[in-house]
Amino acid sequence: MKTIVITHYGQAKEVFETIETPMPVLSSGEILVKVMATSVNPIDYKIRGGYLPHLIPAFPAVLHGDVAGVVAQVGPDEQRFKVGDRVYGCIGGFLDRSGALGEFAKGDSTLFARMPKNLDFAQAAALPLVGITAYQTVFEKGNIQPGQRVLIYGAAGGVGHIAVQLARIAGAEVFATVSSQEKADIVRALGAHHTIDYTRTSIEDMIAQYTNGEGFDMVIDMVGNDNLLNSFTLTKVRGTIVTILAWTTLDISLLHQKALSFHVVHMITPFLFNDTTGQQQLGSTLDHITALVEAGQVKPHIDRIYPFAQIAAAHEYAESGGITGKVVIAQEGGL
Template sequence: MKAVLMTAPGNPEVLQMQSIAKPAVPPGERELLVRLVAAGVNPIDTKLRKRGTFYPDNMPAILGCDGAGVVEAVGAAVQRFRVGDEVYFCNGGLGAHPGNYAEYTVVDERFVARKPDKASFAEAAAAPLVLITAWEALYERGRLQPGEKVLIHAGAGGVGHVAIQLAKLKGADVCTTVSSQEKADFVKQLGADEVIFYQQTDFVQAVLNWTNGEGVDLAFDTVGGETFHKTFPAVRVYGDIVTILEPDANTVWKAARLRNLRIGFELMLTPMLQGIVEAQKHHAEILEQCATWIDEGKLKIHVSQTWTLEKAVKAHQLLESGSVTGKIVLLISD
């Protein structure tokens, strides 16, 4: 089968299309052999490509956590799926298990969800990592409740654009930061109640104005760096802030301490990295619920660009440019 292999850590050119053996048939007892139709491209892919995977001894590696495709074979103990089912999932791509920049993959049925009927394979492949990240950050780490006010940084991005929608589905009021009028129009269509042009406006003051000086109940940081600690004064006393990035050594914690903020960290890769099966099953449950919302027209995944598998280098270059709205997807087969 064709697959894009990461041959060594480095620039995008270390991604090379090669022919490798197709996974064995039949797959393991609880596994599915999936013919991949599309694979999502995420920032974790570019970070692993640059610095090396979590398992440097397992090289070359196939990147790509997000996949969508059609079940081609099932293990003897598989109960939830059958040949021909359309599925989507977040699995592999971290170095221990092959990812989805390939024509086929094998995945445990417990970690897989049915593909939304109303979503294309490209949209489905773009969805899992960002949906799970936003869900856990807002609903589980941040304990978001109906009627609360939430600040979502970079609302036009991959995680941000689904976070806005999940917050609105919970009944929250949403404020978000963007860099352009085009992105402002985009997030308003998603339901954002207040849009802040962070390059021209002090976002903290804008949030305080929006909340009558109190601050938001929950802030969701998808940017990191200075943005993380600069957000502390925009959160109400005893409020929550959740980040998907590791705070840097220069983080100024004083405002968070004085406001008694609850700090949450969201890394949806933890279950895969630590082999926590129940948590991986929970991720599939999240995707099942989101599939229902997508089919009901309550949730949309925005794919800004698609590229063929052979163009994985270009996809990485574009993602690293930092100007992408929504998601980039690799198309593998029809």
Template structure:
């Protein structure tokens, strides 16, 4: 079953964004399925509750590719559009009513690229301050730029939905992926005993992070199972969770699934839809709060990212998307703007 389409409210489009008369470079999607084109747009200004950010790096997510192809009905963008969900950069100015940020601050966030909100494939963005947090001191802005979507998704699943507690046993399905890696590290930081599935080639990666490697779900005694893959893996997760109080959470629970195995275990299920605050305008402060936790964990040495070694400039955004789509990335892909 396809994810529902949710209409954005009060989302500025490229035609309505407040402008300075100064232009900026941006990669623009004019039609779904066509390449992005490099162009110039009016540079935005920080309105009430907003922060003007000079974007240094844009993290690339699989969802960005689906939006560009027009195949993400749950995350549509009115065209023409600037894509890019994740970003990190430096504060240029703050709008009326904003506190906690000042020019020169290093910030990061999941700030646009869906629902009509300008994304991060541009030199500047006027960002809702609630969506931002100060970037970790121990990370470069390239590293910080790939954290927001995956960490927020991991947090909403493990903390907000599953209510993870110290000592619990957690299985992360797909522990070497973007969300899986974040979930694995978050679970360990919360004091859980963590196992993670993956391909044999990913074993070393998973074990270096501190989790037990398993090639597929085994047993049926995990307190929490976090599915990041969907499909048959989610079905298997229903059988891997413990009886009486076990909880399965998924960020890709969009298909048709039989709940009988879960019901027979007296276990429960939750879904995660991280885009909702961006699409509706509600609950955005929660995202900023979650990213402050990411900063705390990163600076404490409990959260790291794995970057693909290739570098892409803004004008190379199509090549970056193709690199990810081809399965060639050896980590999170970043587009550099500075």
């Protein structure tokens, strides 16, 4: 089968190549999926660029965790899926788990869920990693309660735009930071009650204008770096911070002084520590997301769709900054 691989780190236009690889052999509990679409997540281009060498699969490496497609074969003892089922999931693209950039991809069936009936393959491929991350952020770590003031940093991004919708479902008053009117329009359409242009509004003004000087009940940080430190100031006493990007060194004294609750979400943790139970929960979380999508409460926002032949261009655009929602790669006449 044809597979897109990298054999070394580097710029997108320099490293991707298409080669012939053997068809995957299934073990017990695995399924083989005819790949119809995948999407670009930051982890994909960071691995490709050599910034996360501890996560790189063996060369030649097949990247991309997100996948949507049709079950082509099931392994021994498989009970959840049958040939012909339309499924989606986040299967790997890191460590020893091959990704989705091939005509076919295999993965443990517990990592998959049935696709929402009201989405096409491109839309479904936009959801797994960001949907699971947002779900863990809002419902599991954040445990948002009705009426809470929740500020979401990076609200128009991949995880952020799903978190906006889930926080609205949870009953929060949703405040979304944006950097343009286009992004404000998008996140308002997705359910944000308020949009805040962080390029024009100071931290102090956010607190004064939107929380009567108290601070937000919760800040969800999708950006990291200085934004994570700002979250300590923006959150009220005994409030909660949930971040998906804690790769930084910070002075946490304010966290201590305000007795804040601090949580980190890292969707791939179950893979890093061979946590079988955690991996099984990923598919279960997608089942919940499927139900929300089919009920019309959650929908992915796609910025651009590329064919597989333009994988390099898709990566370049995704890492250029400023995109809204997700960049998707979908089949167009095969690989």
